[in-house]
Amino acid sequence: MNLKKSLFFSVLFIFPIFLFAQKATLQGRVFDEYQKPLEIAIVSIPSLGIGTNTNTQGFYSLQIPANQLLRIKVSYLGKSKDTTLQASENTILEINFYLKVTEIEAISVFGRKKDTLQRLEVSTFRLDAKRLEAMPSAFGDFNKILATLAGVVSNNELSSTYSVRGGNFDENLVYVNDIQIYRPFLIRAGQQEGLSFINPNLAQEVSFSSGGWQAKYGDKLSSVLSVNYRKPTCKGGSLTLGILNNQAHVEGLSKNQKFTYLLGIRRKSSRYLLRTLPVKGEYLPQFLDFQGYFTYQLSKKWSAELLTSYAQNRYLVRPASQQSTFGTINRVLRLFVAFEGQETMNYDITQNALKLTFQNEKLKSSWILSQVFTTEREYSEVEGGYRLCEINPNFGTQGFNECVLTVGIGSEYLHLRNRFQAQIYALENRSVYDWKANHRTEGGFRISHEVIDDILQEYNFLDSSGFVRINYRNFANNFLESNRFSAFLQHQWDIDIRQRLTAGVRLTYWDINREWVASPTLQYALRSARKDMIWKFAVGMYQQPPFYRELRSFEGNLNLALLAQKSWQAIIGNDWNFRGWSERKFRLTNEIYYKYLWDVVPYDVDNVRLRYYPTNEAFAYAYGWDMRISGELIKGTESWFSMSLMKTEENVAFDNKGFIRRPTDQRFTLGVYLEDYLPNNPTWRMNLNLVWGSGLPFNVPNNPNLRNVFQGKSFRRVDIGFSKFVDKVRFKGKTLFQSLWIGADILNLLAINNPVSYSWVSDLNGQRYAIPNALSARFLNLRVIVKW
Incomplete structure (x- = not known):
């Protein structure tokens, strides 16, 4: 009997332990209210102290x-959601997580989807494309919102170019839906430049990295701008x-929701603004720009996307005269120039993918077939006769502010037939594989074929x-045909809910210089x-x-043995969300x-030409x-304040001068963006954009020994x-x-004459x-935006 009792109590005691x-x-997977998978949602069991993050497909285990x-x-x-269950040996739990927030939360910096994901990446910011509607700018270029970010320099309102952390305009990567975008080659000045590629009316998700990015991005030195055009969920448009x-743009989808379309057209006419130039x-x-983005759901697992764009840019100017005053308090000089002739710049660029x-x-695997074709022509026949004289700076004296002595006279002739x-x-492949909820591997390759025909005739x-x-x-008459190859592999490991480690490697090869770089x-x-x-x-x-562009010398000769520029970069930083x-x-x-x-x-930098x-x-x-x-800063708005301190120098062998400042060495940069509204009527709003940057170095043209020796304003x-x-x-x-927006912008409110380049006489x-x-100069711009 005692043995039976012992066996009974032993089984009674051991069985719950066995069950435990x-x-x-x-x-399972976690979805939002639109049945889209949520990445990096945290699924946890508080009583056991365990948890995990969802992957890119919203999957967890x-x-x-x-x-x-x-x-x-x-x-x-x-936000959080609780549920209870009793799991058997294998349980699947699909979770719908609703993200609907108030209007104020929707425009705040913390109420955005994927914001937490961006915070885990070094030097990366998520930007709101819709915010550009209210931001005062000349042409509504999306890149102007970048100028207020830390580490970014854009000192020309006529151009969409920007430099990042001491780099130049050619060192920035731009992607739209994983498709690499190219910029024109022959542009000399900002007034010749058309619109930037990014169309804010079509954009949904925008992220910008100023350094330390992952291996999956391409082969540049300074920054990555990655934009995703949206997939429409209903019909609509704007003007x-x-x-x-x-x-203008229109968007919509088919009845069965398998096909979607997104079309945008833009026209830029800077005639009135250019009349304020000296x-x-x-x-x-x-300048005219058309873009289309189409998607089709072929099956449950297969989908197709088509991105097409065409930009037609025409620039014609017949300069007449110029008057510039400069000098010191004791000696004031004035330059008079009379022009004859005209300058024409035409370029057409088509990009399809x-x-x-x-x-x-x-698994998510994408195959991308892309094509870029650009034709650019630069014609100029301009002669300028100038007179340089001293001005009487003494107020109240006879002849004040008039020319009293001619110190220089001459003419300059420019001929271009380029x-x-x-x-x-x-052809490109990009693939993502989620081994587990906390392990993800990405890899891919790109093969490209380039054909370039360049005719240079200028004096x-x-x-x-x-x-x-x-x-x-x-x-010069140059023809270059070449092939490039690049590949990458990276692995992301979410060590726990607090730590993430990403390691990768990128490999490139170009058959012209036959250089492999890892x-x-x-x-x-x-x-x-x-x-x-x-x-x-990040390191x-x-x-x-x-x-x-890097291969061609000032004279038009090509150095086909030129190697890749290389750099080691190290970054340390923190990102803190707090309550004020x-x-x-x-x-x-x-x-x-x-x-x-x-x-x-x-x-060297001349206006926007490198x-x-x-x-x-x-x-x-x-x-x-x-x-x-x-x-x-104001309840229900988003404002920001950015500041950068930076120093960059180079040591060039041909000048024997040691380290000198690089052309983009802007030591201090300040960017401020403010939003405000009337307290009793928030539909009346004010937006202010302020940029201040220390002077850039400049040099005497065609004189390598005097590179970057002068300090600009x-x-x-x-x-x-x-x-x-x-x-x-x-x-x-x-x-x-659906809505009507009416705005008035005062551009260059303080009427400051910011120099963009220098002419020499x-x-x-x-x-x-x-x-x-x-x-x-100062300019009043009026805009109306209608949405339906």
């Missing part, structure tokens, strides 16, 4: 005790009318005091246990194989970085600190906009438009003077 020791697998009633908690962007630009004359610019994607619960054609064809001579000097005479990268992110703070570290090698006064949400980011570059290709010395006989460095704080600009928003425009009880004694070429 049994393991079950809980897995947890090992839990079997046959126990457990509370499952799902968290995402500060923008303004003095300087007009835009050079007076007849300006006839016309077809993307075929396969996706299941673990033509450039390029064709780029590429410039100066006639000063009876002496004729030829500044340059360049004639670029390893490493990123690590650590969440603080107490505060909503993330520490981020890696980044390289940029030469494209055609009245429980308002703010985000503070700080980063310090260091770059060491070798095999550097030196260059002129390279095609040699690898230079090395350089850049280091700095970027800080940005953003949040609800600082860049200061304030743009302000006022707007009225009307929701649901109705007439006789019917809704005509000589006096009777042969002394040369740098004449600043200023940007546009």
